[in-house]
Amino acid sequence: NAGVTQTPKFRVLKTGQSMTLLCAQDMNHEYMYWYRQDPGMGLRLIHYSVGEGTTAKGEVPDGYNVSRLKKQNFLLGLESAAPSQTSVYFCASSARDPTYNEQFFGPGTRLTVL
Amino acid sequence: SQQGEEDPQALSIQEGENATMNCSYKTSINNLQWYRQNSGRGLVHLILIRSNEREKHSGRLRVTLDTSKKSSSLLITASRAADTASYFCATVDRGSTLGRLYFGRGTQLTVWP
Numbered sequence: 498n499a500g501v502t503q504t505p506k507f508r509v510l511k512t513g514q515s516m517t518l519l520c521a522q523d524m525n526h527e528y529m530y531w532y533r534q535d536p537g538m539g540l541r542l543i544h545y546s547v548g549e550g551t552t553a554k555g556e557v558p559d560g561y562n563v564s565r566l567k568k569q570n571f572l573l574g575l576e577s578a579a580p581s582q583t584s585v586y587f588c589a590s591s592a593r594d595p596t597y598n599e600q601f602f603g604p605g606t607r608l609t610v611l
Numbered sequence: 612s613q614q615g616e617e618d619p620q621a622l623s624i625q626e627g628e629n630a631t632m633n634c635s636y637k638t639s640i641n642n643l644q645w646y647r648q649n650s651g652r653g654l655v656h657l658i659l660i661r662s663n664e665r666e667k668h669s670g671r672l673r674v675t676l677d678t679s680k681k682s683s684s685l686l687i688t689a690s691r692a693a694d695t696a697s698y699f700c701a702t703v704d705r706g707s708t709l710g711r712l713y714f715g716r717g718t719q720l721t722v723w724p
Contacts, residue, residue, distance in 0.1 A: 602653035
């Protein structure tokens, strides 16, 4: 039982390049989330999904797209990377009921955009 | 957006001492959660306290919640060097059906051997 995994762990991009971050969970969770963490800012929600085939915007969605084609996977795409997207990205998942809404986090992807 | 705010931003103590971190928030909540993040790692859930609960324990952790003051505290007793980490509070809005968490900026705890 791997929990939540993320690939890649590290990546360096040049401005304008694109990439996709993959998140996978094996806990059969309905909800999945993408966050970014910047120094002194805590975690901010980028996009989230409440089930297969559904996605929604969070607090800071601009410049990112997501897809949830399979229940266990949640992809985060950067179409044209910008230096402001340099950050650590975390994926998380949770069961449906928000009253018991413990979120399980992946280990993170450290992205640098030059 | 509503966000928990932890206090202090940084805390440095000796092993064996107790560590207390506080969190304040702005709106009505369903529950409040505490997470730990070791350097370079993902967040790990520590404890969840619901809005109708006042205190909760888990091992060396004690969490209190005062909804009238919109505040929570996390107490770690008999701290160890391995407790060195950042600690975040996060809230779920009352009536939320989506389970969105709003995180604070964290307290960096350093425990010296």
